Each structure stands twice: as C-alpha cells, then as structure tokens.
Amino acid sequence: MKIVMLSGGSGKRLWPLSNDSRSKQFLEVLPSTNGERQSMVQRVWGQLNRNNLVKDTVIATSKKQTEMLRKQLGYEVNIVEEPERRDTFPAIALAASYLFTELNCALDEVVSILPVDPFVEDKFFEKLFVLEDIIQSSNSDLALIGVKPVIPSEKYGYILPETSTAGDNLSVKQFIEKPAESYAKELIEDGALWNCGVFAFELRYIIEMLSDKGLPTDYTTLCENYNLLEKNSFDYEVVEKAKNITVTKYDGFWKDLGTWNTLTEQVESNVIGKGVLDKNLTNSYIINELNIPIVMLGTESTIVSASYDGILVTSKESSPAVKEYLDDIITEPMFEDKVWGSYRTLEHTTTSESDGVITRRITVNSNIQSNLVVNNALTTWTVIQGEGYLEIETEVSRIYPGASIQFIPSKTYSLKSINKLEIIEVSIGSKSNGLGVTFDLSFRSKLFNS
Amino acid sequence: MKIVMLSGGSGKRLWPLSNDSRSKQFLEVLPSTNGERQSMVQRVWGQLNRNNLVKDTVIATSKKQTEMLRKQLGYEVNIVEEPERRDTFPAIALAASYLFTELNCALDEVVSILPVDPFVEDKFFEKLFVLEDIIQSSNSDLALIGVKPVIPSEKYGYILPETSTAGDNLSVKQFIEKPAESYAKELIEDGALWNCGVFAFELRYIIEMLSDKGLPTDYTTLCENYNLLEKNSFDYEVVEKAKNITVTKYDGFWKDLGTWNTLTEQVESNVIGKGVLDKNLTNSYIINELNIPIVMLGTESTIVSASYDGILVTSKESSPAVKEYLDDIITEPMFEDKVWGSYRTLEHTTTSESDGVITRRITVNSNIQSNLVVNNALTTWTVIQGEGYLEIETEVSRIYPGASIQFIPSKTYSLKSINKLEIIEVSIGSKSNGLGVTFDLSFRSKLFNS
Numbered sequence: 093m094k095i096v097m098l099s100g101g102s103g104k105r106l107w108p109l110s111n112d113s114r115s116k117q118f119l120e121v122l123p124s125t126n127g128e129r130q131s132m133v134q135r136v137w138g139q140l141n142r143n144n145l146v147k148d149t150v151i152a153t154s155k156k157q158t159e160m161l162r163k164q165l166g167y168e169v170n171i172v173e174e175p176e177r178r179d180t181f182p183a184i185a186l187a188a189s190y191l192f193t194e195l196n197c198a199l200d201e202v203v204s205i206l207p208v209d210p211f212v213e214d215k216f217f218e219k220l221f222v223l224e225d226i227i228q229s230s231n232s233d234l235a236l237i238g239v240k241p242v243i244p245s246e247k248y249g250y251i252l253p254e255t256s257t258a259g260d261n262l263s264v265k266q267f268i269e270k271p272a273e274s275y276a277k278e279l280i281e282d283g284a285l286w287n288c289g290v291f292a293f294e295l296r297y298i299i300e301m302l303s304d305k306g307l308p309t310d311y312t313t314l315c316e317n318y319n320l321l322e323k324n325s326f327d328y329e330v331v332e333k334a335k336n337i338t339v340t341k342y343d344g345f346w347k348d349l350g351t352w353n354t355l356t357e358q359v360e361s362n363v364i365g366k367g368v369l370d371k372n373l374t375n376s377y378i379i380n381e382l383n384i385p386i387v388m389l390g391t392e393s394t395i396v397s398a399s400y401d402g403i404l405v406t407s408k409e410s411s412p413a414v415k416e417y418l419d420d421i422i423t424e425p426m427f428e429d430k431v432w433g434s435y436r437t438l439e440h441t442t443t444s445e446s447d448g449v450i451t452r453r454i455t456v457n458s459n460i461q462s463n464l465v466v467n468n469a470l471t472t473w474t475v476i477q478g479e480g481y482l483e484i485e486t487e488v489s490r491i492y493p494g495a496s497i498q499f500i501p502s503k504t505y506s507l508k509s510i511n512k513l514e515i516i517e518v519s520i521g522s523k524s525n526g527l528g529v530t531f532d533l534s535f536r537s538k539l540f541n542s
Numbered sequence: 543m544k545i546v547m548l549s550g551g552s553g554k555r556l557w558p559l560s561n562d563s564r565s566k567q568f569l570e571v572l573p574s575t576n577g578e579r580q581s582m583v584q585r586v587w588g589q590l591n592r593n594n595l596v597k598d599t600v601i602a603t604s605k606k607q608t609e610m611l612r613k614q615l616g617y618e619v620n621i622v623e624e625p626e627r628r629d630t631f632p633a634i635a636l637a638a639s640y641l642f643t644e645l646n647c648a649l650d651e652v653v654s655i656l657p658v659d660p661f662v663e664d665k666f667f668e669k670l671f672v673l674e675d676i677i678q679s680s681n682s683d684l685a686l687i688g689v690k691p692v693i694p695s696e697k698y699g700y701i702l703p704e705t706s707t708a709g710d711n712l713s714v715k716q717f718i719e720k721p722a723e724s725y726a727k728e729l730i731e732d733g734a735l736w737n738c739g740v741f742a743f744e745l746r747y748i749i750e751m752l753s754d755k756g757l758p759t760d761y762t763t764l765c766e767n768y769n770l771l772e773k774n775s776f777d778y779e780v781v782e783k784a785k786n787i788t789v790t791k792y793d794g795f796w797k798d799l800g801t802w803n804t805l806t807e808q809v810e811s812n813v814i815g816k817g818v819l820d821k822n823l824t825n826s827y828i829i830n831e832l833n834i835p836i837v838m839l840g841t842e843s844t845i846v847s848a849s850y851d852g853i854l855v856t857s858k859e860s861s862p863a864v865k866e867y868l869d870d871i872i873t874e875p876m877f878e879d880k881v882w883g884s885y886r887t888l889e890h891t892t893t894s895e896s897d898g899v900i901t902r903r904i905t906v907n908s909n910i911q912s913n914l915v916v917n918n919a920l921t922t923w924t925v926i927q928g929e930g931y932l933e934i935e936t937e938v939s940r941i942y943p944g945a946s947i948q949f950i951p952s953k954t955y956s957l958k959s960i961n962k963l964e965i966i967e968v969s970i971g972s973k974s975n976g977l978g979v980t981f982d983l984s985f986r987s988k989l990f991n992s
Contacts, residue, residue: 107837368867370860383889384876386853387557387867390860394841396853403836403848405855410820410840417818417837426834438888438901439833443927443964446943451888451901451966470944474922474968477893493896493970494920496948514893516901518924518966520943 093224094201094295095145096172096187098180099133099153099161099208104415105350108402109379111425116350117208118160118429121379123360132209132349137165143217150195151208152187159431170195175318181329182321188298189311199296202227205326207289211347211358222340223292226261231336235292236264238285238339239346244276247348249287251339252279264337267327285339288346291331301330352395352404352411367396375408381427400426400436432460432531438516449520450527456480456513464505465530469521471499473529477514482507499529507531543674544651544745545595546622546637548630549583549603549611549658554865555800558852559829561875566800567658568610568879571829573810582659582799587615593667600645601658602637609881620645625768631779632771638748639761649746652677655776657739661797661808672790673742676711681786685742686714688735688789689796694726698798699737701789702729714787717777735789738796741781751780802827802845802854802861817846825858831877850876850886882910882981888966899970900977906930906963914955915980919971923947923979928963932956949979957981 099117106116117132124130130138140146150170151161154177161171172190174183184205191197202224210216219237226235238251249269253262267287271279299309307321308314314321322329331337349355356377363369365380370389380386381399388396395411397404404414426437433455440450448469456462456478475495482491483506491497491513499505507513519527549567556566567583574580580588590596600620601611604627611621622640624633634655641647652674660666669687676685688701699719703712717737721729749759757771758764764771772779781787799805806827813819815830820839830836831849838846845861847854854864876887883905890900898919906912906928925945932941933956941947941963949955957963969977 108834370863370867382853383891384558384850384852386855387864388855389863389867390857391841391844391855394844394855396855398853400834402834403832403846403853405836405838405841405844405846407840413820413839414837417820417839439903441833443943446927449926449964451903453889453901472922472924472944472946474924476899476968476970477896493893494922494948496922496946498944498946514899516966516968518926520926 093148093204093220093292094191094195094197095140095149095204095206095220096184096191097136097140097149097151097206097208098183099151099157100177100180100183104418105412106352106355106397107414107418108399108404109381109397111399111401111427114160114425114427114429115157116355118157118164121355121359121364122211123358129364131164132211133161134164136206136208136210139212139214139217142214143220145217145220149206150187150190152183160429163429163431175315178318178321179323180326181324182318184326184330185298185302185307185321186311186314186318188295189302189309189314191295192299192309193311197295199294199299200228201295202292203295203298204292205290209349210288210290211345211349213345215344216342216346219340219342220290220292222261223290226338226340227292227294230338232338233293233297233334234331234337236337236339237288237290237342239288240341240343241276241280241284241286244273244280245286246270246273246276250276250279250284251287252282252284253339255283260341261338262341264339267331285341286346288342288348291326293330298330352397352406352414353408356395356408365398430531432462432533433457433513435528443520446520447522448527449518452517452519452528454513454515454517454529456507456509456515456531458509458511460507460509461533462507463532463534464499464507465532466499466501466503466505467521467526467528467530468501469519469525469527471517471519471521471527471529473497473499474516474518475513476516478509478511480507480509480511480513505529543598543654543670543742544641544645544647545590545599545654545656545670546634546641547586547590547599547601547656547658548633549601549607550627550630550633554868555862556802556805556847557864557868558849558854559831559847561849561851561877564610564875564877564879565607566805568607568614571805571809571814572661573808579814581614582661583611584614586656586658586660589662589664589667592664593670595667595670599656600637600640602633610879613879613881625765628768628771629773630776631774632768634776634780635748635752635757635771636761636764636768638745639752639759639764641745642749642759643761647745649744649749650678651745652742653745653748654742655740659799660738660740661795661799663795665794666792666796669790669792670740670742672711673740676788676790677742677744680788682788683743683747683784684781684787686787686789687738687740687792689738690791690793691726691730691734691736694723694730695736696720696723696726700726700729700734701737702732702734703789705733710791712789712791714789717781735791736796738792738798741776743780748780802847802856802864803858806845806858815848880981882912882983883907883963885978893970896970897972898977899968902967902969902978904963904965904967904979906957906959906965906981908959908961910957910959911983912957913982913984914949914957915982916949916951916953916955917971917976917978917980918951919969919975919977921949921967921969921971921977921979923949924966924968926964926966928959928961930957930959930961930963933958955979 110116120129223235252266254265363378367378367386379397428435438451560566570579673685702716704715813828817828817836826844829847878885886903888901
C-alpha cells in the first residue's frame with residue numbers, strides 16, 4: 093500500500109496565524125509527548141511513523157508548502173509538487189503518475205488518500221490496512237473510512253450505507269453533503285457515517301482514468317501538461333462516478349481542526365505566547381505570536397489570536413466566519429518560514445518618495461550557504477547577532493554584530509552563516525520592482541567551497 | 543481669576559493606548575468640530591479658549607508630560623513643572639507660588655483648580671466665574687462645583703450640602719467617597735452632588751498655609767525644596783481641613799472619561815484605525831494604533847485596543863480592572879511622542895551576545911535642529927524618507943533616502959531636517975548603557991547656524 097497525503101489549504105480559516113505561506117497544518121499549537129508543541133502535520137506524521145507507514149507515504153502539495161513540509165518533517169520526505177494549484181483530482185492524479193513511473197509501483201498497488209489534518213487516535217491508522225484489504229479482496233472500486241457521528245453536525249459530509257445492519261464494512265448507497273440538522277439526525281438513525289476524506293483504490297483505477305481521458309500517465313509528461321487537467325475535485329471526478337464503494341466504520345475520536353473553535357479545544361494551555369487572562373475566564377484563549385502582551389478581561393468563550401499579519405478577536409461560536417471578513421484586509425504574509433531561516437516584516441510602509449519601504453528581521457540558520465538576489469531597491473543590512481562570511485563579487489569579508497552592508501544591485505553577493513545570524517534589513521524601492529534581498533540556495537559560491 | 547489645570551495620571555487605566563509618557567488626556571480619540579480627532583486636553587483647552595480663560599491658565603504637570611502638552615497646546619502655554627512626582631497638594635502649592643512670585647498675582651487673586659479630563663458642555667466653564675464670585679463675596683475658604691448626579695454611581699465622591707433646599711450655591715456639610723449604591727441613593731435624595739474636582743480659593747489661603755508650615759512661598763526656592771512637601775493629596779491637606787465650603791450646582795453633562803468603558807461612549811466611530819467589526823456588533827469598539835488589522839466577530843459590548851505597547855481585549859464591564867493586570871507586563875513605552883517628532887520601537891530583543899537590541903522608527907519633524915547624544919551601543923541609521931543635514935565633528939553632509947550612518951561614540955553629531963525625516967535605527971548594546979541615539983534640542987550646532 094502507498095499513501096498519498098494531501099497538503100493543501102488556503103490558510104484563511106485560521107487567520108491570522110495561517111497565511112498563504114503557512115497553512116493551518118503547520119501551526120505548532122498541539123501538545124506533543126515530549127512537552128513541546130507540534131503542528132497537525134507533525135502529529136499525523138508521527139502517527140504514520142508509529143504505524144510504520146512513513147516509508148510508503150508521498151505528500152502531494154503546492155510549491156508554497158514544500159519548504160515548510162521539509163522544515164517540519166525533514167528532507168527525506170517524498171514530495172510531489174504541483175506545477176500550479178488546481179484541485180484535488182489533478183493533485184491525486186499527479187501523485188498516482190509519480191507512484192507509477194517514478195516509484196515504479198505495480199498497477200495493482202493499493203493507494204490510500206489521507207488529508208493532512210485529521211485529529212485522530214493512533215488506531216485510526218489501522219483502518220488504512222482494512223481499506224487495503226477491501227480493495228484487494230472485493231470488487232470495490234473505492235474504499236473509504238466512515239467516522240461514527242457523535243452529533244448531527246451540519247458541517248460534515250455523510251456516507252449512507254445500503255443497510256444499517258451490523259458489520260464494519262458496508263456497501264455505500266449515497267453521499268450527502270452538509271445536511272440540515274434534522275436530516276442529519278435521520279441519516280444517523282439510518283446508520284450514516286461522517287466522510288473524513290480517506291479513500292483507497294487500486295493504482296490502475298486512476299491510471300486508466302487518465303488514459304481514457306487521453307492524458308499522459310508518465311509523471312514527467314503529466315507535469316509538463318498539468319494545465320490540461322480540469323480543475324475538478326476528486327469527489328466530482330472519482331467518488332461520484334464510482335460503481336462499487338465500500339465504507340469501513342471507525343468508532344473512535346476524530347476531529348476536524350479547521351476552525352479556531354475546534355482547534356482551541358485541543359491546545360493544552362489557555363495562553364500560548366505573551367498574555368494575561370482574567371482569572372475568571374475558563375473557556376477563553378490567547379494565542380499570541382507577537383512580542384507585545386495581550387490582556388483579556390471579562391470576555392468568556394472568546395478567542396484572541398495575534399500574529400504579524402493581524403489580530404482576531406472572536407467568540408468561539410463566530411470563529412468559523414473569519415474567512416468571510418478577510419477579503420479586504422489580507423495583504424502579503426508578514427512572517428515567512430524558510431528552509432534557511434525566516435523573514436519577519438517589522439514594518440511595511442510607503443513614503444512620499446517611494447511606494448514601498450520594508451523593514452524586516454531576517455534569521456539565517458547556522459551553516460547556511462546561499463546566493464543573495466539583489467533587486468533595484470536601496471537595501472541595507474545591519475547584523476545584530478551571529479557571524480558569517482559575505483562574498484561581494486570576488487571578495488570575502490567577515491560579518492558580525494554591528495556590521496552594516498549597503499547592497500549595490502549590479503554586484504553579486506553570497507552569504508555563509510557560521511552560527512545563527514539575525515539581520516535587520518531596510519529596503520526602499522517600489523512594490524513592483526521587489527524589496528529586500530532574496531535567498532537562492534540553488535546557487536552556491538565557488539569561493540566558499542574552495 | 544487664575545486657573546491651575548492639573549495634568550497628571552499614571553497612564554494605566556487606558557492601557558495600552560496610554561503609557562508613562564502618554565497619559566489618557568493626550569489620546570486623540572474624541573470627535574472635534576473640524577472633523578479631525580482631538581484629545582481630552584485639546585478639548586478642554588478649546589473650551590477654556592471659548593470662555594476667554596486661556597490667558598489666565600497655568601498647567602501644573604510633571605516633566606514627562608511637558609513635551610506632549612506643548613505639542614498638543616502650543617509653545618505659549620504656561621507650564622509649572624514639578625521637579626519630581628509627589629501628589630496633588632505639592633503640585634497645587636507649587637503652582638500657587640508660581641502665581642505669587644513669577645506672575646506677581648495679588649494675595650486676593652482667586653485661583654481655580656481644574657482637572658485636565660472633565661468631559662463637559664461649554665456651560666460648565668461659566669461655573670468657574672460663579673466660584674470666583676463666591677470666594678470674593680462670601681466668607682468661604684473654598685468653593686467647588688457639584689455635578690447633579692444622574693445615577694447612584696459607586697465610583698464617585700459625593701458632596702452633601704447642609705440643606706437640600708432650593709438655590710444653586712449651598713454650604714457644604716460633608717464629603718462622602720465612593721458610597722455603596724443604596725447609600726448613594728439616599729445621598730442623592732438628600733441633595734448630594736458629585737465632586738468633579740474643581741475647587742476655588744484665594745491665593746492667600748495656600749500661600750499662608752505654606753508659611754504656617756515653614757515652607758518657602760517663593761517659586762524658585764520652593765522648586766529647590768520640593769522634596770520637603772509631604773506627598774499628600776489636596777483633599778487631605780486642604781479640603782478636609784477647610785471650615786467654610788460652598789458648592790455651586792452644575793446641572794448639565796459631565797463625564798469622567800477615565801476608563802475604556804466611559805471613553806468609548808464618546809468616540810464617534812466603532813472602529814478607529816485598521817479594523818473590521820462584525821456587522822451585527824453595535825456596542826463593540828476597535829481602537830487600533832498598530833499597522834496590522836484587527837477583526838472582531840461575535841463579541842458584543844467588547845473593547846479591543848491595540849498599540850505598540852500591547853493589546854487589550856475586555857468586556858465593557860470589566861474594563862476598569864485593566865490596571866490590576868498590568869504589573870507583570872508593562873515594560874518601557876513602545877511609542878514616545880516628542881516635541882521634535884517621535885520614537886516608535888519596532889522590536890526590542892536580546893541576542894546571545896547582547897542584552898539589548900532595539901529597532902526603532904524615528905520620525906523627525908521638518909526644520910528641526912538637534913544635537914544627537916550617542917551612547918556606547920553600536921548604532922546604525924538608515925534614512926527612509928526626507929532630507930536633511932548631518933554634522934559629524936566639523937563636517938556637514940546631506941542625508942537622503944537610502945543613506946546609512948554608523949555612529950561612532952567618540953564623535954559629536956548634530957542633525958538638521960529639511961523636510962520630515964523617517965529613519966530606521968538599529969542599536970546593539972546593553973540596556974544599562976542605553977540604546978539608540980537621543981535628541982538634545984538644548985544644544986544647537988554652530989555650523990548650522992552660521
């Protein structure tokens with residue numbers, strides 16, 4: 093069996109902690125066994141690991157998330173990067189072609205699709221082996237996990253089996269998306285289960301589907317022709333058209349941590365980051381990534397979340413609505429996690445002479461070598477911590493706290509950090525021409541290597 | 543008549559918008575007739591002006607507030623600066639000695655004490671002339687304004703007259719501080735009025751009190767011996783000991799804008815600064831000085847206030863309690879308004895090598911000349927807007943956007959701005975030795991003047 097983990101998400105539902113370069117699955121807010129906090133993706137990865145499934149897993153994701161995945165899970169993970177964002181069917185089809193021609197999987201290999209954000213017990217992962225068994229030993233086109241509902245929620249999709257008789261593996265009659273509460277109650281009485289987005293099929297099933305559509309099945313060719321794949325969901329292209337579908341029942345803890353409301357129920361402390369909570373508040377939460385303190389008084393069942401992108405104050409009940417309010421205010425991300433370190437915008441402003449002035453704190457991890465791409469802005473660095481070497485054209489000089497560098501766009505620069513470097517960058521130019529220095533790790537200076 | 547306006551306040555009750563260098567009376571949140579926003583002190587000053595009282599007013603304040611008062615009210619205001627913070631009696635006594643020996647007021651001059659923050663109608667100020675008349679034409683030691691109560695509030699002090707008979711000017715029987723609601727009801731039935739902190743007396747009354755205590759009555763000498771004055775309130779030293787006190791009744795709008803709860807009732811918009819309020823919230827407020835947006839959803843009767851010092855989220859009801867929660871979190875102010883411009887801390891952090899690294903945005907108003915005091919930190923400036931001249935020892939050079947200056951502690955520096963300068967300063971050193979460059983306007987370069 094191979095597992096394709098889907099890591100997508102627009103990052104809006106958990107604003108302001110998630111943004112376009114940092115989706116909810118990367119937020120390190122969940123408790124972990126070693127006392128530190130972990131992200132959703134780290135938690136799921138640990139669970140796959142305990143079930144000895146990591147070696148069989150590839151991650152289908154977009155270019156924007158690749159760096160964060162490598163940072164949180166390590167460099168050895170198998171990543172299938174979409175050439176552009178389309179939808180779940182193209183992403184899964186591309187991963188299937190990768191398994192077929194890059195990993196040379198047989199056509200009868202069972203492939204399981206796993207979302208990146210299920211918050212479940214370890215035993216949930218045992219169900220993946222049940223899916224494999226169903227695909228191998230029955231005539232089912234698709235097998236999926238159905239979660240035993242605990243409330244008649246209107247937020248989920250429901251899977252209605254042919255019969256509500258006993259047995260863990262049942263033939264699927266119908267899918268119902270987000271029913272009204274009264275209908276959801278009826279469905280639950282009829283034995284319906286929640287759809288948690290975990291599907292299994294034979295690799296052949298998707299590869300033949302690509303062939304039938306006249307699309308390439310070879311990974312490299314499919315990458316080059318990715319725009320030929322229609323922007324359709326896997327549900328629309330595959331699930332709705334499948335003839336024989338079997339659902340296996342999972343009777344255990346499962347939760348969608350997609351909103352602040354549900355996420356805060358899993359955090360281990362009411363205050364993460366700098367903050368003080370009124371001692372009478374038991375169901376309110378502060379999650380603060382800023383350097384300034386938050387004080388919350390007298391507001392029960394309220395969540396305050398702050399990052400360099402913005403501040404959200406919401407009742408738990410209203411938290412799922414945050415997405416609707418963001419269109420007018422989301423600008424560029426103020427914090428960007430990178431493989432080599434991070435950028436954090438301290439201020440982005442305009443002046444009477446210039447439509448873009450940015451002050452950023454740049455953290456460069458120890459022992460990083462990178463080419464620096466300098467644009468046409470007037471850019472100055474002041475080193476505030478750490479030491480390293482800066483190569484300007486053919487000259488190498490040492491940099492240290494207090495050193496100041498004024499970049500000249502016509503020259504070439506490379507950086508090598510000895511220990512962790514902290515730099516304040518001030519860049520004056522225009523938004524359209526780009527601001528600040530960009531790191532390009534693909535190019536490494538010959539001088540440093542010699 | 544002379545008016546002594548008392549401008550004090552610790553700045554904690556309206557945290558995070560007020561801090562040690564910017565008290566509540568300077569917050570520009572109140573509507574003004576020209577459509578811009580004004581501060582409490584600007585509002586009161588405008589009202590004094592409309593009553594032709596500005597020329598007779600001196601402001602008693604602390605060193606920390608002098609710059610802000612001059613910035614908001616202009617350079618011509620008469621300021622009596624306390625050599626150190628003591629209490630209201632010493633501050634008023636010092637102002638009295640200033641009237642006596644610096645302004646040469648006669649001993650029968652009537653002096654009215656006015657807090658800086660009454661939120662009242664213009665007609666309130668007409669009552670000051672009534673106080674003057676009472677002192678001049680009766681044997682009262684003290685005269686004060688009593689506000690007709692509108693609710694039996696537990697927050698205020700009450701003035702009980704001898705009789706509850708008709709008439710606007712009544713003899714005072716007793717003062718009652720913050721009574722329980724039931725007692726406050728009884729008091730109101732007996733004709734009690736709210737004490738709004740406005741008192742009048744003959745200058746002789748305080749000057750003789752100083753003499754009787756063996757204290758100097760000359761302003762300069764009293765300044766030098768200010769520490770001899772006990773830290774007592776005017777209430778304790780004067781009001782409680784006065785024999786004949788008359789109260790004049792004010793039947794009009796009066797409000798203490800000392801807490802977020804009462805202040806937000808006077809602002810003209812539910813959102814000041816960057817923010818989006820859930821459209822169903824009618825009694826909630828966002829007051830945001832940060833560059834990042836605040837989104838508030840589903841929390842009725844809630845106030846969110848954010849500045850570079852911190853973020854407060856509070857129910858209207860709980861807002862007066864903010865003071866109690868600040869001891870652990872208040873550090874140095876992140877924003878400081880100065881006569882020449884302002885400092886704003888973008889980040890104050892520590893590194894492995896240094897216990898203090900500060901990144902500040904410095905705004906220098908146009909046409910400012912100042913000596914720059916450079917400490918032992920490694921300090922770099924990057925000019926991001928505006929032009930000016932920098933004098934280093936005996937050399938003058940022009941500065942402009944993109945210019946970078948590395949300060950050398952052994953050298954002397956002076957700055958002259960042509961138009962408004964915006965500068966990013968990065969300073970690496972230690973908290974104890976000071977960080978960044980300090981402006982000293984008392985010294986002006988000879989080179990610039992020549």
